Amino acid sequence: MSHRRPKRSLGQNFLVDPNLQRKIVAAVEAGPGEPVLEIGPGRGALTAHLARREVRLTTVELDDGLAAELSSRFAGNPRVEVVHGDVLALELPALAGDWPRTTVVGNIPYNITTPIIFRLLRLPYPRDIVLTVQAEVAARILAGPGTRTYGALSVGVRLHARPARICKVPRSAFRPVPRVNSVVLRITPRSPPRLTPAAAADVRVLTRAAFSWRRKQLGTILTRHADLRVPREIGERVLARCSLAPALRPEQLSPDDFIALAAALQSASSALSPPARGTRAD
Numbered sequence: 001m002s003h004r005r006p007k008r009s010l011g012q013n014f015l016v017d018p019n020l021q022r023k024i025v026a027a028v029e030a031g032p033g034e035p036v037l038e039i040g041p042g043r044g045a046l047t048a049h050l051a052r053r054e055v056r057l058t059t060v061e062l063d064d065g066l067a068a069e070l071s072s073r074f075a076g077n078p079r080v081e082v083v084h085g086d087v088l089a090l091e092l093p094a095l096a097g098d099w100p101r102t103t104v105v106g107n108i109p110y111n112i113t114t115p116i117i118f119r120l121l122r123l124p125y126p127r128d129i130v131l132t133v134q135a136e137v138a139a140r141i142l143a144g145p146g147t148r149t150y151g152a153l154s155v156g157v158r159l160h161a162r163p164a165r166i167c168k169v170p171r172s173a174f175r176p177v178p179r180v181n182s183v184v185l186r187i188t189p190r191s192p193p194r195l196t197p198a199a200a201a202d203v204r205v206l207t208r209a210a211f212s213w214r215r216k217q218l219g220t221i222l223t224r225h226a227d228l229r230v231p232r233e234i235g236e237r238v239l240a241r242c243s244l245a246p247a248l249r250p251e252q253l254s255p256d257d258f259i260a261l262a263a264a265l266q267s268a269s270s271a272l273s274p275p276a277r278g279t280r281a282d
Protein backbone atom coordinates (compact mmCIF):
# COMPACT_ATOMS: atom_id res chain seq x y z
CA MET A 1 0.00 0.00 0.00
CA SER A 2 1.30 3.41 -0.98
CA HIS A 3 2.06 6.00 1.68
CA ARG A 4 2.52 8.76 -0.88
CA ARG A 5 0.31 11.79 -0.49
CA PRO A 6 -2.76 11.50 -2.81
CA LYS A 7 -2.61 13.86 -5.79
CA ARG A 8 -5.67 16.05 -6.13
CA SER A 9 -4.68 16.96 -9.67
CA LEU A 10 -5.19 13.29 -10.62
CA GLY A 11 -8.49 13.02 -8.74
CA GLN A 12 -7.02 10.58 -6.24
CA ASN A 13 -9.73 9.55 -3.77
CA PHE A 14 -9.26 5.91 -2.89
CA LEU A 15 -12.21 3.62 -2.17
CA VAL A 16 -11.59 2.07 1.24
CA ASP A 17 -14.98 0.43 1.96
CA PRO A 18 -14.57 -3.30 1.20
CA ASN A 19 -18.33 -3.90 0.81
CA LEU A 20 -18.58 -1.23 -1.85
CA GLN A 21 -15.43 -2.51 -3.55
CA ARG A 22 -17.08 -5.94 -3.78
CA LYS A 23 -20.38 -4.47 -4.95
CA ILE A 24 -18.73 -2.57 -7.83
CA VAL A 25 -16.69 -5.58 -8.90
CA ALA A 26 -19.82 -7.78 -8.72
CA ALA A 27 -21.42 -5.50 -11.32
CA VAL A 28 -18.68 -6.49 -13.79
CA GLU A 29 -20.27 -9.39 -15.62
CA ALA A 30 -17.09 -10.96 -16.98
CA GLY A 31 -16.20 -14.59 -16.39
CA PRO A 32 -12.78 -16.27 -16.14
CA GLY A 33 -10.60 -15.50 -19.15
CA GLU A 34 -12.81 -12.65 -20.38
CA PRO A 35 -11.26 -9.22 -20.95
CA VAL A 36 -11.69 -6.39 -18.43
CA LEU A 37 -10.12 -2.95 -18.65
CA GLU A 38 -9.80 -1.01 -15.40
CA ILE A 39 -9.33 2.74 -15.63
CA GLY A 40 -7.40 4.40 -12.78
CA PRO A 41 -6.68 1.43 -10.50
CA GLY A 42 -4.91 3.67 -7.96
CA ARG A 43 -3.95 1.52 -4.95
CA GLY A 44 -5.76 -1.49 -6.35
CA ALA A 45 -9.08 -1.24 -4.45
CA LEU A 46 -10.96 -2.91 -7.32
CA THR A 47 -7.94 -4.53 -8.99
CA ALA A 48 -7.33 -7.01 -6.18
CA HIS A 49 -10.94 -8.27 -6.32
CA LEU A 50 -10.88 -8.46 -10.12
CA ALA A 51 -7.57 -10.35 -10.13
CA ARG A 52 -9.18 -13.02 -7.90
CA ARG A 53 -11.99 -13.44 -10.46
CA GLU A 54 -9.46 -14.72 -13.01
CA VAL A 55 -10.59 -12.30 -15.70
CA ARG A 56 -7.99 -11.12 -18.23
CA LEU A 57 -7.33 -7.73 -16.66
CA THR A 58 -5.62 -4.68 -18.17
CA THR A 59 -5.32 -1.61 -15.93
CA VAL A 60 -4.35 1.91 -17.01
CA GLU A 61 -2.87 4.19 -14.37
CA LEU A 62 -1.34 7.61 -15.06
CA ASP A 63 0.45 8.12 -11.74
CA ASP A 64 4.12 7.02 -12.02
CA GLY A 65 4.44 5.77 -8.45
CA LEU A 66 1.09 3.96 -8.31
CA ALA A 67 1.67 2.32 -11.70
CA ALA A 68 5.07 1.06 -10.52
CA GLU A 69 3.61 -0.28 -7.25
CA LEU A 70 0.79 -2.08 -9.06
CA SER A 71 3.23 -3.56 -11.59
CA SER A 72 5.34 -5.11 -8.87
CA ARG A 73 2.31 -6.21 -6.82
CA PHE A 74 0.81 -8.12 -9.76
CA ALA A 75 4.08 -9.11 -11.45
CA GLY A 76 3.49 -12.78 -10.64
CA ASN A 77 -0.01 -12.83 -12.13
CA PRO A 78 0.06 -13.48 -15.90
CA ARG A 79 -3.59 -12.40 -16.23
CA VAL A 80 -2.96 -8.86 -14.94
CA GLU A 81 -1.25 -6.24 -17.10
CA VAL A 82 -0.51 -2.80 -15.68
CA VAL A 83 -0.22 -0.08 -18.31
CA HIS A 84 1.36 3.19 -17.24
CA GLY A 85 -0.35 5.89 -19.29
CA ASP A 86 -3.17 8.36 -19.84
CA VAL A 87 -6.49 6.66 -20.58
CA LEU A 88 -7.49 9.59 -22.80
CA ALA A 89 -4.36 9.28 -24.96
CA LEU A 90 -4.16 5.51 -25.37
CA GLU A 91 -5.71 3.46 -28.15
CA LEU A 92 -8.01 1.49 -25.85
CA PRO A 93 -9.40 -1.09 -28.33
CA ALA A 94 -5.86 -2.24 -29.12
CA LEU A 95 -4.88 -2.29 -25.46
CA ALA A 96 -7.54 -4.63 -24.17
CA GLY A 97 -7.17 -7.20 -26.94
CA ASP A 98 -10.74 -8.28 -27.65
CA TRP A 99 -12.46 -4.90 -27.34
CA PRO A 100 -16.05 -5.85 -28.33
CA ARG A 101 -16.00 -8.43 -25.51
CA THR A 102 -14.33 -6.13 -22.98
CA THR A 103 -16.02 -4.82 -19.85
CA VAL A 104 -14.61 -1.47 -18.72
CA VAL A 105 -14.66 -0.63 -15.02
CA GLY A 106 -13.36 2.39 -13.21
CA ASN A 107 -13.66 4.57 -10.24
CA ILE A 108 -12.56 7.50 -12.35
CA PRO A 109 -11.26 11.00 -11.61
CA TYR A 110 -14.09 13.54 -11.41
CA ASN A 111 -12.42 16.10 -13.65
CA ILE A 112 -12.23 13.78 -16.68
CA THR A 113 -15.48 11.84 -16.27
CA THR A 114 -17.23 13.20 -19.37
CA PRO A 115 -14.25 12.84 -21.75
CA ILE A 116 -13.73 9.27 -20.52
CA ILE A 117 -17.39 8.39 -21.11
CA PHE A 118 -17.41 9.80 -24.63
CA ARG A 119 -14.07 8.18 -25.37
CA LEU A 120 -15.65 4.81 -24.44
CA LEU A 121 -18.76 5.53 -26.48
CA ARG A 122 -16.84 5.89 -29.74
CA LEU A 123 -17.20 3.04 -32.22
CA PRO A 124 -16.23 0.25 -31.86
CA TYR A 125 -17.89 0.02 -28.45
CA PRO A 126 -16.77 -2.19 -25.58
CA ARG A 127 -19.33 -4.73 -24.33
CA ASP A 128 -20.20 -3.02 -21.07
CA ILE A 129 -19.06 -0.15 -18.84
CA VAL A 130 -19.29 0.13 -15.04
CA LEU A 131 -18.21 3.54 -13.77
CA THR A 132 -18.25 5.30 -10.41
CA VAL A 133 -18.96 8.96 -11.08
CA GLN A 134 -19.90 12.06 -9.15
CA ALA A 135 -23.57 11.81 -8.04
CA GLU A 136 -24.45 15.03 -9.84
CA VAL A 137 -23.03 13.74 -13.13
CA ALA A 138 -24.88 10.43 -12.67
CA ALA A 139 -28.13 12.37 -12.19
CA ARG A 140 -27.51 14.27 -15.44
CA ILE A 141 -26.77 11.06 -17.33
CA LEU A 142 -29.86 9.27 -15.97
CA ALA A 143 -32.27 12.22 -16.33
CA GLY A 144 -35.24 11.95 -18.66
CA PRO A 145 -37.05 14.67 -20.66
CA GLY A 146 -38.95 17.33 -18.75
CA THR A 147 -36.57 17.41 -15.79
CA ARG A 148 -34.15 20.12 -14.73
CA THR A 149 -31.09 17.87 -14.99
CA TYR A 150 -31.97 16.56 -18.49
CA GLY A 151 -29.50 17.95 -20.99
CA ALA A 152 -26.87 17.36 -23.66
CA LEU A 153 -25.13 14.72 -21.49
CA SER A 154 -28.38 12.72 -20.96
CA VAL A 155 -29.07 12.70 -24.70
CA GLY A 156 -25.42 12.19 -25.67
CA VAL A 157 -25.08 9.01 -23.61
CA ARG A 158 -28.42 7.59 -24.81
CA LEU A 159 -27.41 7.93 -28.46
CA HIS A 160 -24.87 5.20 -27.84
CA ALA A 161 -25.88 3.32 -24.71
CA ARG A 162 -28.42 2.52 -22.01
CA PRO A 163 -27.46 3.94 -18.63
CA ALA A 164 -28.64 2.41 -15.32
CA ARG A 165 -27.92 3.14 -11.66
CA ILE A 166 -26.25 0.40 -9.65
CA CYS A 167 -25.73 1.98 -6.22
CA LYS A 168 -24.74 5.06 -4.31
CA VAL A 169 -21.23 5.44 -2.87
CA PRO A 170 -21.19 7.90 0.03
CA ARG A 171 -18.25 10.26 0.11
CA SER A 172 -17.22 8.73 3.45
CA ALA A 173 -16.22 5.54 1.57
CA PHE A 174 -13.18 7.32 0.09
CA ARG A 175 -9.83 8.51 1.49
CA PRO A 176 -9.23 11.38 1.33
CA VAL A 177 -12.96 12.14 1.72
CA PRO A 178 -14.12 14.09 -1.36
CA ARG A 179 -16.65 16.92 -1.23
CA VAL A 180 -19.36 15.01 -3.10
CA ASN A 181 -21.10 11.63 -3.11
CA SER A 182 -20.73 9.21 -6.00
CA VAL A 183 -22.96 6.79 -7.87
CA VAL A 184 -22.01 3.60 -9.69
CA LEU A 185 -23.51 3.45 -13.18
CA ARG A 186 -23.79 0.70 -15.71
CA ILE A 187 -23.60 2.12 -19.22
CA THR A 188 -24.33 -0.60 -21.74
CA PRO A 189 -23.42 0.31 -25.34
CA ARG A 190 -26.11 -0.43 -27.90
CA SER A 191 -25.55 -3.47 -30.03
CA PRO A 192 -25.89 -2.95 -32.92
CA PRO A 193 -25.05 0.80 -32.73
CA ARG A 194 -27.99 3.13 -33.23
CA LEU A 195 -26.20 5.82 -35.26
CA THR A 196 -23.23 6.25 -37.55
CA PRO A 197 -20.42 8.42 -36.10
CA ALA A 198 -21.40 11.25 -38.49
CA ALA A 199 -25.07 11.11 -37.44
CA ALA A 200 -24.09 11.05 -33.74
CA ALA A 201 -21.85 14.10 -34.31
CA ASP A 202 -24.79 15.97 -35.89
CA VAL A 203 -27.01 15.19 -32.89
CA ARG A 204 -24.27 16.38 -30.50
CA VAL A 205 -23.96 19.74 -32.30
CA LEU A 206 -27.73 20.15 -32.17
CA THR A 207 -28.16 19.16 -28.50
CA ARG A 208 -25.23 21.25 -27.31
CA ALA A 209 -26.61 24.29 -29.10
CA ALA A 210 -30.15 23.60 -27.85
CA PHE A 211 -29.24 23.11 -24.20
CA SER A 212 -26.88 26.08 -24.15
CA TRP A 213 -30.09 28.06 -24.79
CA ARG A 214 -32.36 25.85 -22.72
CA ARG A 215 -34.90 28.57 -21.94
CA LYS A 216 -35.38 29.53 -25.58
CA GLN A 217 -37.82 28.02 -28.04
CA LEU A 218 -36.76 25.48 -30.62
CA GLY A 219 -37.65 27.68 -33.61
CA THR A 220 -35.45 30.50 -32.30
CA ILE A 221 -32.58 28.17 -31.48
CA LEU A 222 -32.52 26.68 -34.98
CA THR A 223 -32.50 30.03 -36.75
CA ARG A 224 -30.38 32.14 -34.40
CA HIS A 225 -27.85 29.92 -32.63
CA ALA A 226 -24.40 30.52 -34.14
CA ASP A 227 -23.71 26.77 -34.44
CA LEU A 228 -26.92 26.13 -36.42
CA ARG A 229 -28.20 29.20 -38.32
CA VAL A 230 -30.87 27.28 -40.19
CA PRO A 231 -32.80 29.51 -42.66
CA ARG A 232 -36.24 30.21 -41.12
CA GLU A 233 -38.31 28.52 -43.85
CA ILE A 234 -36.22 25.38 -43.71
CA GLY A 235 -36.38 25.32 -39.91
CA GLU A 236 -40.17 25.57 -40.00
CA ARG A 237 -40.47 22.87 -42.62
CA VAL A 238 -38.12 20.51 -40.81
CA LEU A 239 -39.87 21.00 -37.47
CA ALA A 240 -43.24 20.32 -39.09
CA ARG A 241 -41.87 17.18 -40.71
CA CYS A 242 -40.71 15.96 -37.29
CA SER A 243 -44.07 16.93 -35.69
CA LEU A 244 -42.28 19.32 -33.32
CA ALA A 245 -43.84 22.68 -32.45
CA PRO A 246 -41.42 25.64 -32.84
CA ALA A 247 -42.43 26.83 -29.36
CA LEU A 248 -41.08 23.71 -27.62
CA ARG A 249 -38.12 24.11 -25.26
CA PRO A 250 -35.12 21.75 -25.59
CA GLU A 251 -35.91 19.85 -22.38
CA GLN A 252 -39.26 18.77 -23.86
CA LEU A 253 -37.58 16.78 -26.65
CA SER A 254 -36.74 13.10 -26.15
CA PRO A 255 -33.44 11.65 -27.42
CA ASP A 256 -35.46 10.17 -30.33
CA ASP A 257 -36.80 13.65 -31.16
CA PHE A 258 -33.25 15.02 -31.29
CA ILE A 259 -32.13 12.15 -33.52
CA ALA A 260 -35.03 12.71 -35.92
CA LEU A 261 -34.51 16.47 -35.95
CA ALA A 262 -30.76 16.24 -36.60
CA ALA A 263 -31.36 13.78 -39.46
CA ALA A 264 -34.06 16.00 -41.01
CA LEU A 265 -31.81 19.08 -40.75
CA GLN A 266 -28.96 17.18 -42.33
CA SER A 267 -31.05 16.00 -45.27
CA ALA A 268 -32.54 19.49 -45.74
CA SER A 269 -29.08 21.06 -45.78
CA SER A 270 -27.61 18.48 -48.17
CA ALA A 271 -30.58 19.04 -50.49
CA LEU A 272 -29.70 22.76 -50.47
CA SER A 273 -25.93 22.58 -50.96
CA PRO A 274 -24.50 21.80 -54.41
CA PRO A 275 -22.79 18.39 -54.80
CA ALA A 276 -19.13 18.39 -53.77
CA ARG A 277 -16.67 18.89 -56.59
CA GLY A 278 -15.62 15.64 -58.22
CA THR A 279 -18.79 13.75 -57.24
CA ARG A 280 -21.45 12.96 -59.77
CA ALA A 281 -24.90 14.33 -59.21
CA ASP A 282 -26.77 11.31 -60.54
Ligand code: SAM
Binds near residue numbers: 012013107
Ligand atom coordinates in the same frame (compact mmCIF):
# COMPACT_ATOMS: atom_id res chain seq x y z
N1 SAM B 1 -9.70 2.83 -8.48
C1 SAM B 1 -9.03 3.35 -7.29
C2 SAM B 1 -9.97 3.25 -6.11
O1 SAM B 1 -11.15 2.98 -6.33
O2 SAM B 1 -9.52 3.44 -4.98
C3 SAM B 1 -8.57 4.80 -7.51
C4 SAM B 1 -9.64 5.79 -7.80
S1 SAM B 1 -9.12 7.48 -7.98
C5 SAM B 1 -10.71 8.26 -7.90
C6 SAM B 1 -8.74 7.70 -9.71
C7 SAM B 1 -7.44 7.06 -10.20
O3 SAM B 1 -7.29 7.41 -11.58
C8 SAM B 1 -6.18 7.55 -9.50
O4 SAM B 1 -5.39 6.45 -9.17
C9 SAM B 1 -5.47 8.43 -10.55
O5 SAM B 1 -4.08 8.46 -10.42
C10 SAM B 1 -5.91 7.77 -11.84
N2 SAM B 1 -5.91 8.68 -13.03
C11 SAM B 1 -6.14 10.02 -13.05
N3 SAM B 1 -6.10 10.48 -14.31
C12 SAM B 1 -5.87 9.40 -15.11
C13 SAM B 1 -5.71 9.23 -16.52
N4 SAM B 1 -5.82 10.29 -17.36
N5 SAM B 1 -5.48 8.00 -17.00
C14 SAM B 1 -5.36 6.92 -16.15
N6 SAM B 1 -5.50 7.04 -14.81
C15 SAM B 1 -5.75 8.24 -14.29
